[in-house]
Amino acid sequence: MPQDPLKYRAAPARRDEILDALRETGFLSIAEVAARLGVSEMTARRDIRRLAADAEVLAVRGGVVLPTGPRDRSAPAYSSRSAADVEEKRTVGRVAATCVRDDDVIAVDAGTTAYQLAAALPDSFHGTVVTHSVPVIDLLMDRPSARGIALGGDLFAPSRALVGSLTVDTAKRLKVRTFYLGAAGVDERGIYAAADVERQVKETLMDIAERVVLLIGRRKFTTTAPVLLCGWDRLDAVVTDVEPPPPVHRTLESNGVRLVLPTTEPATLRPPPAR
Numbered sequence: 549m550p551q552d553p554l555k556y557r558a559a560p561a562r563r564d565e566i567l568d569a570l571r572e573t574g575f576l577s578i579a580e581v582a583a584r585l586g587v588s589e590m591t592a593r594r595d596i597r598r599l600a601a602d603a604e605v606l607a608v609r610g611g612v613v614l615p616t617g618p619r620d621r622s623a624p625a626y627s628s629r630s631a632a633d634v635e636e637k638r639t640v641g642r643v644a645a646t647c648v649r650d651d652d653v654i655a656v657d658a659g660t661t662a663y664q665l666a667a668a669l670p671d672s673f674h675g676t677v678v679t680h681s682v683p684v685i686d687l688l689m690d691r692p693s694a695r696g697i698a699l700g701g702d703l704f705a706p707s708r709a710l711v712g713s714l715t716v717d718t719a720k721r722l723k724v725r726t727f728y729l730g731a732a733g734v735d736e737r738g739i740y741a742a743a744d745v746e747r748q749v750k751e752t753l754m755d756i757a758e759r760v761v762l763l764i765g766r767r768k769f770t771t772t773a774p775v776l777l778c779g780w781d782r783l784d785a786v787v788t789d790v791e792p793p794p795p796v797h798r799t800l801e802s803n804g805v806r807l808v809l810p811t812t813e814p815a816t817l818r819p820p821p822a823r
């Protein structure tokens with residue numbers, strides 16, 4: 549039975565109520581969340597987005613489920629990554645979002661840091677987002693002012709991403725100003741992906757972009773991943789939350805790659821307005 553409405557309580561209390569209800573029911577629609585909390589559907593969606601960013605729930609079309617529920621067998625792997633270093637990823641996402649113009653045409657990679665960029669886009673954003681990330685696609689459902697282009701394909705469960713020849717063929721027909729790339733790890737040699745099945749989609753999105761911007765938190769400077777995606781010369785900029793290790797910093801400078809930190813003036817990274 550629904551508990552007392554929490555309309556006048558703090559957002560953390562509302563989110564706790566959502567989690568308690570999901571443990572009982574397994575699924576709640578947006579309307580049910582709003583009714584249970586005594587708030588608008590817009591407020592309910594904001595609470596769900598925050599819980600999803602913390603990897604405590606999985607937002608699905610029309611509602612929300614627990615990430616370890618039967619609706620999402622792949623969730624533990626993705627959720628464990630999403631729950632790690634959340635504040636670092638949010639910082640990177642917020643900094644990157646300030647570099648996006650309201651009318652931009654961007655591509656957003658699949659991955660938990662790239663997701664935070666999409667989540668941080670302001671309500672004033674009315675541009676286009678191209679993505680093969682299922683969580684980002686779901687996020688765009690609640691952004692009527694933004695245009696979303698979903699790259700169809702085969703579902704790669706560990707990354708909740710769409711991959712394969714269909715994804716690549718669709719991406720090749722498009723053009724974007726900036727591709728916001730994620731990575732499983734980096735070193736002086738370049739940028740690495742966790743699985744080869746992801747490589748071709750990422751390469752194609754780099755090819756169709758005027759600029760490529762890498763989004764990474766500090767942990768990626770010390771993380772090892774098996775698939776070399778590209779060298780630093782493929783990048784225009786790197787957005788991160790800390791100064792890179794000296795060998796990587798020197799590589800960025802030698803390749804003319806712009807380093808963007810939380811202290812950097814973000815407007816200088818924005819592309820020129822569309823003509």
